[in-house]
Amino acid sequence: MKLAYYPGCSLSTTGIEYNMSTLAVARTLGLDLWEIPEWNCCGASSAHLTNHLLALALPARNLAIAEEAGLDVAVPCAACFARFKATEAAVKDSAETRATIEEVIGRKYEAKYTVKSLLDVFVNTVGLSQIKTLVNRPLEGLKVAPYYGCLLVRPHKITQFDDPEDPVTIDQIMSAIGAEPVYWGYKTECCGAAHPTVVPEVGLKMLKSIYQGARDAGADCIVTACPLCLTNLDMRQKEVGEQNNTQYNLPVFYFTELVGLALGHDPHTLGIDKHFVDALAFLKNKGFLNPVQNRRDSE
Amino acid sequence: MSIEAVKADKAASQENWEPKILVFACNWCTYAGADLAGLSRLQYPPNVRILRVPCSGRVNPQFVIRAFQKGIDGVLVAGCHPGDCHYATGNYFTRRRYLVMQRLLEFMGMDPARFQARWISGSEGPKFQQVVTQLTQDIKALGPNRKLRDME
Amino acid sequence: MLKNLEEVRVFMERINLTPGLAQAKPIRDSLKEHCGTDVGRCYQCGKCTAGCPVAFAMDYTPREIVRLLQLGLKEEALKSKTIWLCATCDTCSTRCPREVEPAKLMEGLRQEAKAKGLVADKRLDLFNDLFLQLVEKYGRVHEMGLILKFNLLSAQPLKDAGHGPGMFLKGKINPLPHTIKDNGEVKQIFARVRALGGEGK
Amino acid sequence: MKRVGVFICHCGTNIAHTVDCEKVAKTAAEFPHVVFSTDYKYMCSEPGQMVIKNAIKEHKLDRIVVASCSPRMHEPTFRKCMESAGLNPYLMEMANIREHCSWVHPDKEKGTEKAIDLVKMAVAKVVKNTPLTRSSIPIHKRALVIGGGIAGIQAALDIADAGYVVDIVEKEPSIGGRMAQVDKTFPTLDCSACILTPKMVDAAQHPNINLVTYSEIEKVEGYVGNFEVTIRHKARSVDVSKCTGCGTCWEKCPTKVASEFELGLGTRKAIYTPFPQAVPNKPVIDRDNCRYFKTGKCMVCQKLCPTGAVDYTQEDQLETIRYGAIVVATGFDLFDHSVYGEYGYGKYPDVITGLQFERLINASGPTAGKIKRPSDHKEPKTIVFIKCVGSRDEAKGKPYCSKTCCMYTAKHATLVKEKIKDSQAIVFYMDVRTPGKNYEEFYQRAVDEYGVQYVRGRVSKIYQKGDKLIVKGEDTLLGKQVEVEADMVVLATAMVARSDAGDLARKVGFSYDQHDFFTEAHPKLRPVETHTAGVYLAGACQGPKDIPDSVSQASAAAAKVCGLLSKNEMATEPIISAVNESICSGCGLCISICPYKAIDLKTITERVHGKMLERQVAAVNSGLCQGCGACTVACRSSALNLRGFTNEQILAEVDALCL
Ligand SMILES: Cc1cc2nc3c(=O)[nH]c(=O)nc-3n(C[C@H](O)[C@H](O)[C@H](O)COP(=O)(O)OP(=O)(O)OC[C@H]3O[C@@H](n4cnc5c(N)ncnc54)[C@H](O)[C@@H]3O)c2cc1C
């Protein structure tokens, strides 16, 4: 299965382990990810907040390149996914918008192919049963809080992905690899996006309620599908804990990392050593780092 | 300028030309509304002639075409507000037919504005007054109807 | 939170509704056109605010912003911190029973506030500007540069300094800017967008 | 040769002031077929009518035109006048030269000119008039009530008391409806069963009432006074004539399933009555769940029944009965709140509906009246009520207000405070609507005497945290986000139409709105009638309603039924549609157009080239046709015509005006 792949800015920097784990796991799952050559930043919320047309045009250039190659596009980052979807919808909706966008980007783009979140690709293109059969290190006893954030599921009209109030794709993937997703109320709560950096007095409080929610639900760790969410939840955890005289000790993973682990990949290949909240030690404690037979990396 | 327009121009310049307008009025709403306008002594131009029908849904497009053929200058079909039809659904048919009719008239080379449909309830005397006043003005502006005698 | 007496006074001042109400209809119409959402439909149920993850920090709750707009008090909304604090998470829009979309209003108001120079919280605005400058220049975002520059310009140079080395060591930040080989195309996009209608909407 | 007389009325000066009546009369005398024309001061007065009668006699008039006021005023007067002069009353037309002319046009010249036109049109029309005769249809003096809730029971009792036989067809094994599920009733808090049970028993024992339970309407044919209704008696598997209601069978039946009546909070057996006070108190076997029907084994109930009433071989029976009138009282359902993801999609066991709450506080309910939450049967201390769930919510539910939930929520909160002394009852609301006698007082008592806490705002999210439900809202009066840790949440879900409401309406042949509530003939002035003659509405099937409203409407519907049944026959207007069979192609287009289902196809035999051929043509049922004329326009062959307003009559008017 060949798909165009748009890693986005974060996956080459703060979210590098998302990229590493995605590429590693994709290979095992038989996904051929073709990175869009010379892709550009999608503009993220900054463009969205500043100028409507800019926010549509920046993603459109990438989509146009993928369209030239005749491929659906897989997007791991939730923020990029939301922006791409908005562009796709706008172009489909109105010929006028399409013309303007084509003029601005200097390329043809007709939204002939579909933008898919990586989660969607895992659940609906690869399939849960396929993942299940490839597991050789089931993460039994791992209680994870699946965290989707807001951008994957909203606005539902545009993302058309999973359920806006109770999304389940991460939950399903976690169950498929033997982990135990907990039910909690913060699945789609916002992580604050740029707020923890830009307006920390607000952003850190937003994070606090999420940590608290995961802890109350009895989770050992949090799983996400968004580099922005992960960076916020991971990097700020200590700080927020200190502010509130507590330690949350909730490692934060990309779902691809846990899938990779379950498929038998080496945690370093997956980038699990790159987290702020010590994920390696945590996994070791849980007994998930014992060598498995038939390790994927040796193939 | 179309032939009709040229003729209209000529006729309109003839002094004292007054249009004749036929109103198909539903017995339960618009006819009663016109009665109320009378009861309230609301004045309006004397150009309209009301033809009572049980329901606006009774108005066959052929009646309208016949009126235009015979030289009427404007036709109004008026009945109960959508949802208020005395017969539950009659005025929905009217609404649908109205659009078809307008297109047909246009095809026949008439200004579709000569044919209008309006919803006027039994309590809307003032609305009746206002609608026919406006209609009379509109039709006056269009000038006399070239008779469609030769059509069909 | 009421910090001092003066704030109390301003907060409690009686509003003369007459001038605002005269504006209410045109404001409602223009919002309908520009934001695609109709404040007139809101029945002030508060469901938007109830679910908003940032409402605790706002000077007006999202519902109150809609109320200001209904009453024609748009200036007040434009001057609010709320519109800058909104995280565009879309929770409000998703749940509104009247299909009003407060998130879209916030977006529209921000663009207008910026155009009118009424930015109540400069930090988020600055962040967005810097972000886009990077995209225009390099085609991609260089997060290290972004954060350093933001902290410098927002006068909190030492903030996040603690995270920097960790990031660096984990290979998460690259000291050199990322770029795409030929960024001409992206620069073009910015130029054309500007030509078509400038920065604001 | 037709002989038309024209009579121009002055109406004192009302007409004569701005219309030159004499001139109109003179001009009219010249119109074709007019043999006599005159004007007179007051046409409707006794002497005025004498003028007409004398002229008819003297000039051998066979039809007349009266130019005077609106026909909506004096058409009946002049029709009677025709009759007493020995002419068919429908050979008369009126020209409205008062309301439509003299009163609105001050210019006498223009007014006169218009009056002449109007008279000309009327003359042209009357020439084409044909005699029409009113017919009459017999009225069958028996009524059908569909649905045995409080509305249906009340309507049946009132009709029966007036001396008419009435059948209640109820699809469940017992009558009682929703009210049987409710515990106490606002605004007086008297127990629902205490006031409903006696009514159910009255209905069962009334000599004029037949309870037809566990039965449904299969087909309705005919029309007012003469409905032919086919009823399906569903196989009960119990011979009611033998059963004594002893209860042995359902005590011993080994199969337990979730009870519909208890809304899943309790269980019942496979052979069951829905609730202890059921009327009739005779069980049915739920064949989908009964072991015998599933596996062929068991038969415990049959073995133990002391009267040999259990009969597995019963089959559905169809019965056709003739009725003069029908009252539809099929009530309502509750909105399914599982579309609310933010409230847990109906997955949290302790988020329940108001009707489930009624069962929880009901002494004969699954918890014997102790408020226990479903998940762990603990007594909840903090209960949150959320109003307008599914109501007033276009995004997820219905735009309308359900009318009863403000009141029953106040009732529920009061009962919580009464039953659990150290409890908190918190109501999230947008508005409190209490328009009824003693309703506002009831709500205020909940607040000031019982200490129910009202918080203005719609809840955005509920989620489970441990054994608590976290409820997040805004207090919009404070402008602050608020949160409650609740033990149980009760949703005031919208009242919606029964899922089969549309089907029933189509079967019986009356209209319903976009929410499937049944449509009354006029929202203010004919609230219990439908557009279909002889079919009436009562209770919540017409729109959300509480018990007092349902009962009043039921009595009103009963009054209408009695009014109808009190007559032996009913006159029908002759202004109805007629088919010209010779040109009808039998295409059937007209059938779906008719809002009253008055048109059917029938088979006729005719001789063509010496051979007898059968073909289908349209037939208009004179009992059903209301004379709207919609069908006449739909017919491509112009086979349909509306008597009194025929194509020829209308075209004659058009021509008269234009020439
Ligand atoms: C939670 C709750 C609490 C309430 N509390 C109060 C209160 O305290 N006071 C108050 O005044 N009102 C109260 N109400 C409102 C009250 O329940 C209604 O006003 C009342 O039940 C309406 O009666 P009905 O006969 O119209 O309908 P229903 O009670 O619904 O009866 C309709 C009957 O028709 C039968 N039926 C349905 N379809 C068919 C069919 N196709 N063929 C044959 N039979 C059919 C049904 O089985 C049912 O028996 C409450 C409502 C709710 C939801």
Ligand SMILES: Cc1cc2nc3c(=O)[nH]c(=O)nc-3n(C[C@H](O)[C@H](O)[C@H](O)COP(=O)(O)OP(=O)(O)OC[C@H]3O[C@@H](n4cnc5c(N)ncnc54)[C@H](O)[C@@H]3O)c2cc1C
């Ligand atoms: C401002 C206003 C606006 C309203 N608008 C609406 C609306 O838009 N829609 C709506 O549905 N409702 C409306 N209503 C309500 C509506 O007016 C009433 O529901 C309705 O008039 C009640 O009718 P009734 O016959 O019961 O009483 P009334 O209209 O009061 O009639 C009672 C009659 O009894 C006569 N009478 C009184 N005492 C005696 C006596 N001792 N002996 C003999 N005769 C007596 C009176 O003279 C009167 O003619 C409105 C009410 C108000 C005040």
Ligand code: SF4
């Ligand atoms: S949720 Fe919608 S209707 Fe309710 S207050 Fe917010 S904007 Fe208004």
Ligand code: SF4
């Ligand atoms: S979009 Fe903005 S206003 Fe709406 S809920 Fe999210 S943060 Fe609050």
Ligand code: SF4
């Ligand atoms: S018939 Fe009509 S117009 Fe003539 S006097 Fe009587 S009320 Fe007046």
Ligand code: SF4
């Ligand atoms: S055991 Fe027999 S008589 Fe007794 S209730 Fe059951 S069916 Fe009726």
Ligand code: SF4
């Ligand atoms: S035969 Fe059916 S109804 Fe009778 S006792 Fe057995 S399971 Fe129950």
Ligand code: SF4
């Ligand atoms: S009655 Fe009250 S709770 Fe029910 S829908 Fe109306 S306002 Fe809401």
Ligand code: SF4
């Ligand atoms: S006139 Fe109207 S009611 Fe009568 S048959 Fe025709 S459509 Fe039906």
Ligand code: SF4
């Ligand atoms: S009456 Fe006309 S429409 Fe009806 S079946 Fe006959 S031809 Fe068809």
